[in-house]
Amino acid sequence: METAQKIxxxxxxxxxxxxxxxxxxxxxxxxxxxxxxxxxxxFQKNKVNCIVGPSGGGKSTLLRSIxxxxxxxxxxxxxxxxxxxxxxxxxxxxxxxxxxxEIGMVFxxxxxxxxxxxxxxxxxxxNHSKLSQAEKDSIVEENLKAASLWDEVSTRLNESAxxxxxxxxxxxxxxxxxxxxxxxxxxxxxxxxxxPISTEAIEVLMNRLKAEYTIILVTHNISQAKRIADELYxxxxxxxxxxxxxxxxxxxxxxxxxxxxxxxxTCNC
Amino acid sequence: MSAFxxxxxxxxxxxxxxxxxAIVLVIFIVLFISSYDAFSTVGWKxxxxxxxxxxxxxxxxxxxxxxxxxxxxxxxxxxxxxxxxAIFISEILPEKFRLYFKSAIELLAGIPSIIYGLIGxxxxxxxxxxxxELATGRTILTAGILLSIMVLPTxxxxxxxxxxxxxxxxxxxxxxxxxxxxxTITKTLLPIAKxxxxxxxxxxxxxxxxxxxxxxxxxxxxxxxxxxxxxFLAPGQTITSKLGREIGESAFGSLHFSALNxxxxxxxxxxxxxxxxxxxxxxxxxxx
Numbered sequence: 001m002e003t004a005q006k007i008x009x010x011x012x013x014x015x016x017x018x019x020x021x022x023x024x025x026x027x028x029x030x031x032x033x034x035x036x037x038x039x040x041x042x043f044q045k046n047k048v049n050c051i052v053g054p055s056g057g058g059k060s061t062l063l064r065s066i067x068x069x070x071x072x073x074x075x076x077x078x079x080x081x082x083x084x085x086x087x088x089x090x091x092x093x094x095x096x097x098x099x100x101x102e103i104g105m106v107f108x109x110x111x112x113x114x115x116x117x118x119x120x121x122x123x124x125x126x127n128h129s130k131l132s133q134a135e136k137d138s139i140v141e142e143n144l145k146a147a148s149l150w151d152e153v154s155t156r157l158n159e160s161a162x163x164x165x166x167x168x169x170x171x172x173x174x175x176x177x178x179x180x181x182x183x184x185x186x187x188x189x190x191x192x193x194x195x196p197i198s199t200e201a202i203e204v205l206m207n208r209l210k211a212e213y214t215i216i217l218v219t220h221n222i223s224q225a226k227r228i229a230d231e232l233y234x235x236x237x238x239x240x241x242x243x244x245x246x247x248x249x250x251x252x253x254x255x256x257x258x259x260x261x262x263x264x265x266t267c268n269c
Numbered sequence: 270m271s272a273f274x275x276x277x278x279x280x281x282x283x284x285x286x287x288x289x290x291a292i293v294l295v296i297f298i299v300l301f302i303s304s305y306d307a308f309s310t311v312g313w314k315x316x317x318x319x320x321x322x323x324x325x326x327x328x329x330x331x332x333x334x335x336x337x338x339x340x341x342x343x344x345x346x347x348x349x350x351x352x353x354x355a356i357f358i359s360e361i362l363p364e365k366f367r368l369y370f371k372s373a374i375e376l377l378a379g380i381p382s383i384i385y386g387l388i389g390x391x392x393x394x395x396x397x398x399x400x401x402e403l404a405t406g407r408t409i410l411t412a413g414i415l416l417s418i419m420v421l422p423t424x425x426x427x428x429x430x431x432x433x434x435x436x437x438x439x440x441x442x443x444x445x446x447x448x449x450x451x452x453t454i455t456k457t458l459l460p461i462a463k464x465x466x467x468x469x470x471x472x473x474x475x476x477x478x479x480x481x482x483x484x485x486x487x488x489x490x491x492x493x494x495x496x497x498x499x500x501f502l503a504p505g506q507t508i509t510s511k512l513g514r515e516i517g518e519s520a521f522g523s524l525h526f527s528a529l530n531x532x533x534x535x536x537x538x539x540x541x542x543x544x545x546x547x548x549x550x551x552x553x554x555x556x557x
Binding site: 067069074096097098100101104105107109111113114115123124127128173176177180 | 363436448456
């Protein structure tokens with residue numbers, strides 16, 4: 001009896017862990033524009049969850065709903081349910097700052113503040129807790145290392161972040177997000193403005209980070225999805241066409257639209 | 270576009286630039302030449318208290334004091350009010366109301382200063398005299414308060430532009446890192462807009478130093494430094510109000526006329542010094 005109880009507990013715990021973020025019947029509109037239609041899906045823990053689809057299909061809107069960064073957008077209407085760790089995100093009086101500390105976000109184009117590299121890394125975490133100088137130094141080092149940037153900038157931490165290349169700036173943004181210690185990383189086409197070498201650096205980084213973080217990546221670059229995704233979600237014109245593990249979707253998609261998109265890059269939805 | 274047309278365009282732009290620099294220099298030089306008489310005759314005694322043209326005494330200290338104190342009061346009131354209003358319009362007010370608010374405030378800037386002066390005489394001086402039980406409401410404080418209203422639109426409009434021009438992504442990054450809306454304003458937006466806001470305040474400072482008509486009507490026009498010097502409830506005199514009152518009475522070419530030019534020259538020096546200090550102090554390194 002006791003073992004049965006334990007097994008059930010294990011199963012339910014597993015379930016929570018596997019469906020770290022669980023979205024059901026999500027509808028998002030801006031005014032009369034219906035962007036996301038009845039999306040239901042689950043994102044897996046410690047995986048690179050990759051949302052693909054043509055531009056304007058609602059990928060970013062989906063991502064931006066998860067940490068509710070679009071909360072202040074004018075005439076946004078959002079319905080449905082997003083569960084994070086079995087807690088509803090879409091309730092009205094949700095503590096958004098707490099939510100965003102747990103669900104960090106990296107944006108499309110790198111956006112560093114006109115401050116030094118060090119101050120940029122500390123920017124978020126400094127506002128959440130008082131830190132001693134030693135703590136600050138170790139946080140800076142730890143997160144720059146995590147973002148594979150430490151070796152390039154360790155000698156010039158006090159220089160302006162604007163002096164870095166665009167690829168380095170994007171990794172600095174990742175370090176800044178990691179410093180807040182989120183559980184989930186939302187990445188909105190983080191490599192779309194970068195050169196191939198920086199793109200590769202960030203892809204390697206994502207592969208490494210998924211051991212510790214759950215990554216939800218939006219990309220319109222199918223070959224990138226093929227390289228690094230674990231789970232694939234194909235969204236087109238606001239609808240989830242198909243989802244599943246990358247290997248299944250690339251080898252044997254169930255829907256014709258998925259096949260057309262993944263192999264020809266065109267969309268016939 | 271031919272090379273010839275291009276050179277005409279270039280010549281036009283370059284000559285316009287040189288022309289405006291030349292105008293500033295000519296003003297400076299002409300003012301200095303016409304005040305030279307006073308400087309050479311009166312000498313360092315220009316920095317004394319007594320102003321009496323019939324005795325050839327031209328002490329300007331009380332006017333410099335009046336100008337600086339009126340400006341100080343005006344900025345003390347207008348700076349927090351203006352910057353906070355700018356924050357409200359740019360960051361808190363829904364976008365669709367923004368332009369209405371801004372145009373209403375910009376309207377304030379278009380009101381002629383004599384109208385402000387009339388309103389000041391009609392209401393402000395009465396309020397000040399009854400509130401503090403004074404014989405007259407025409408004091409340094411009254412002029413300062415009125416001046417603060419006059420420079421408000423400059424501070425609000427330019428600070429609001431500075432805040433509003435910050436790309437949306439900075440707000441999103443800041444929110445995404447878990448900062449509260451208030452922290453986003455103080456930690457992210459204000460530091461980025463800082464230099465432009467200082468620029469706005471500088472422009473307001475220039476307007477406050479140079480404003481004549483409204484101040485002349487309200488300050489009481491008495492050449493003295495009140496006792497104690499921070500007693501802003503006493504009448505005073507600014508450089509501009511002195512010039513406005515006496516330039517018509519002085520004979521062209523007289524020592525009196527030259528002395529009035531000299532205080533104009535001093536005003537110009539004050540404005541230039543303050544501008545240089547501020548620009549030197551706040552370097553433009555934190556720009557986006």
